[in-house]
Amino acid sequence: MTERGPDAPAESRLLDLPELPEPDPESLLQANPTPPAEGRPCGNHRCRRPVGAPYAGTEQRYEGYCSHCGTRYSLLPQLAPGSTLDGDRYTVRGCLAHGGLGWVYLAEDTRLRNRPVAFKGQLNPHDAGARVNMEEERDKMVALALAHDSIVSIHDYVPHERDGEPTVDYIVMEFVGGKPLRTVLNEAKAGLRPLGEPLTLEHVARYGCQILSALQAIHDKGLVYSDMKPDNVIHRGTRVVLIDLGGVQRPDDTNRVPVITRYYASPEVALGLKPPDVANDIHTVGRTLAELAEAVEEEPSDYGLGNESFRRLLTRATAREPRRRFASAADMAEQLEGVLRELVSLRTGREYTRPSEVFAPSPVLLDAGLGAVPGPEHWLGRSARAYRSPGLTGPVLDDGRPTAAQVAAGLPVPYPDPRDPAIVQLRLPGPRDPRATVRQWEIYLAAEKESGPARRSVEARLELCRAHLRIAGEIAPDHPGRKDHLARAESRLREAERVLDDTAVNLAADDWRVDWHNGLLALARGELTAAGTHFTRVYAALPGEYAPKLALGYCAECDATGGDAAERTDGVRRAQLLYHAVWRRTPQQGSAAFGLARIHLARGERGTAAEVLGLVPAMSRHYDAARIAAVRIRAARLAEGDRGLPDRRSLAAALRDLPTLALDGEAEAGEERTRLTAELRECLLDWFRRAPRPPDEEGPFRLPEPAARLLARKAPGKPYPPDENGLRRALSRSFRELAQLSGIGPAQHEHLIDCSNAVRPRVWFVSR
Structure with a gap:
């Protein structure tokens, strides 16, 4: 196990981020939860037209019926503060956010001294397809729960009924208290100190190494994440946690509508030419790190070549041709850690070496005699x-x-x-x-x-x-x-x-x-x-x-x-x-x-x-x-x-x-x-x-x-x-x-x- 804490050797803390204090969960609640402005697809799988989206000259409606097929929809939160689930075990405190598939709520587990937990349910309870996707997400979270400590874990799965409404299933997850990378990004762009200090390339590289480590664990299970972006990563303590596993799928799954964000997705996936795969995950990480790097206030001149090495890594990760990208998350992480070591050593003047896994060390000294005693x-x-x-x-x-x-x-x-x-x-x-x-x-x-x-x-x-x-x-x-x-x-x-x-x-x-x-x-x-x-x-x-x-x-x-x-x-x-x-x-x-x-x-x-x-x-x-x-x-x-x-x-x-x-x-x-x-x-x-001769030296030259x-x-x-x-x-x-x-x-x-x-x-x- 890697030694942690302030007294751990510098090498063991290389990937650690600045430690952020645990926020008060109540402070993260949305006072006025607002559904996604672009709406959602209709719950009728034969229709799938947008519902809840604004139209010219009309007021946006978050509840109603699809104008094309008449299927009912509701994009509003289904759980009000004070609601209880599973026989009063869980008490809802309010809405935290909404993901691609559903609302995320803060709740308390009354059986475990009101420990905070997160609930995730369908965004539109009238969407049967979304319910299937939710069940798939639940199964994947269970499969990945023990895969990596940087992947959010699942605690429970709870159905909830409301009068006159379809039953909605909720995933009960660990509450990840911390700062989303989207918040880090926005605060850095505003000239603030989101980590208690300005955002630097070293921080961005550490984010990347930890994210790639978690993605490799997902890939090892035969799955891909699909929708990596700053919104889906939380900075907690000195580590990061991947949340919102709704887009996780098999790379050969052509029957499912992929959960992606076009800005981060690779060109071939954004254009619908192929389903998300490992190459797409590599691209999304590259775009995420590039966006964070753009918010870095200033690149110190003492990084020297490190700035260029970082840019070259992002260029390869986001190459247009999939085969030009890194072959795996582990390969990209290895190179990114090498760049991080370069950045840190150039800034601090301290050695941050590690044997290469690509090149064997050469015993040959590239010198033609300066380091040798001259011969006759x-x-x-x-x-x-x-x-x-x-x-x-x-x-x-x-x-x-x-x-x-x-x-x-x-x-x-x-x-x-x-x-x-x-x-x-x-x-x-x-x-x-x-x-x-x-x-x-x-x-x-x-x-x-x-x-x-x-x-x-x-x-x-x-x-x-x-x-x-x-x-x-x-x-x-x-x-x-x-x-x-x-x-x-x-x-x-x-x-x-x-x-x-x-x-x-x-x-x-x-x-x-x-x-x-x-x-x-x-x-x-x-x-x-x-x-x-x-x-x-x-x-x-x-x-x-x-x-x-x-x-x-x-x-x-x-x-x-x-x-x-x-x-x-x-x-x-x-x-x-x-x-x-x-x-x-x-x-x-x-x-x-x-x-x-x-x-x-x-x-x-x-x-x-x-x-x-x-x-x-x-x-x-x-x-x-x-x-x-x-x-x-x-x-x-x-x-x-x-x-x-x-x-x-x-x-x-x-x-x-x-x-x-x-x-x-x-x-x-x-x-x-x-x-x-x-x-x-x-x-x-x-x-x-x-x-x-020195002008102040008297007598014979000494x-x-x-x-x-x-x-x-x-x-x-x-x-x-x-x-x-x-x-x-x-x-x-x-x-x-x-x-x-x-x-x-x-x-x-x-x-x-x-x-x-x-x-x-x-x-x-x-x-x-």
Whole structure:
């Protein structure tokens, strides 16, 4: 059971609404109950003309006889205050409202200490068809009574006779004291605070999640709700309750006149083309949430991408084609909860993550070296003479943006469809080598030909597509074998599309899988615009998932390096929105943190980039890489010229954090620490020679206090002096240590020794 209350963990209260006080039932009574202005159909099932509706030039009559067939009707309340039913057990207090089929009254159960209950009877007691519908509603309420705590429950069923009138049956339901969403909507539109605070998108998303949970319980019983709208939902306490089950029916029931409200109903149901079904329920929820969202006073700018994610969810829910909507209430609820987590995390800055049920977490960090200790090649590309030159400057830090092919191979992988014929094999551990994966699944597909068309697997072909993309990512761009693997990946993807088209149950909900892999293929080919188009479609289908936002963030980041100034500015803004949304909700997602850090580095925001990486939690597999990257960012030159240098505080922070990094398996010394120490010594020398002196600093230019660690010698003796010559001697020693590392060839060894000799301070011997 989910823990509730103010002391419950924030995660368990995610879906809770602001608690509303229980209203006095008497305050909800209508002083002058008015029948529906549009009237009701005649009780004669052969007539069904409107009765009680106003006509031009005539007074509206709520009682009388049908002008077409003469059948008697009455739309007025049948129970007056003070009336008693069931042997004086129930005492009527008055009218609360009228639904599509009948009046709703407030009554008291005298046997249970006058507990308030709700009575529902026919709107027109002379309508025999309405009585049948009432009996059906009673049976459905009994069936659904224990299905969900957000569905109104039934207590009793009571007949009542009046002199000269037909017997009317009344459903006795729990009294749901609270505020109808229609009232919430109207108060929000009037600029009031219907929940004790302004209505926000977070509230609307919580309403949606709770409504969808109740609808899924109805769908699990083989029924559909049909008439979802703000009038039929009550906000009680921190939860919602669905009332008025008069429209609940079987989705295949073509004999019954459906109970719908055209504004909320789907186009196909509103036009009478088909009876209400699950797709119609999804549409009505989308319209209900859209109407509530329109009453939100203001969308906070700190929701960032969350506003767009919410709009995309509503767009899919209310799509004109039924097959384009969510396949079930549970599917929509899952995506809506993901959007809610995004909204809350962006507003509060707190983590609201939950493992995706659609994408498997990727172990790959989308980074091309920023989070790794630089290898010897970092220095092998520089001329040894550069270290002797008076104009010596350190290299500009590479931001580590991965190639599109690396991203294509490293993005999260969708979980396989459990309906796929190869699901058992897909769930078994597979080989790590993509070439072995190709061999394995080629054997499977060869055997599949003997199984017949019904056993063809979409997921096996998608698995082969991804394996070929991984192989292509390991091959040099100009190698002919790379084009071959890209062609094979496309061939398998096209096969998957054909199998999906031929499948008997062809749901558009599966189309996003094809779009996702088309996006990966386009990325691997460097076609970023096409990739962005495909990933945008996935985002539209799955607005609560982080994977398509991560992919789109990379595409936008690449856009920021091309085109005109306006396109670059838009690309940077878009990439920051996308990366920020993923990182705030899921800080463990190191790829988003590195992407966001690259955006800040491009703007010269050194401190912010390092801060983002410093917030990657220790439980993330990318924690150590993020800490290494933060140290390198704080110390390195980010651009040519003095403005690209770190300030004293940033450099001191890098030097202070260096000894705490988990390098070489947490050994005190090793090759990784040797290489990173060499890089920081080079950064320190560059800073000492080029950084502008503070105007208030007197005497020789001082190094940051933690720099003493980098000036220490391995051999016994005093550390190198804290001046340029001392820094040169320390860096010279680092080059000699690099030359001794494993894997260094003769030519590389000679180059590093030349660098060591070049950077050493010159000593002049003067003879007398």
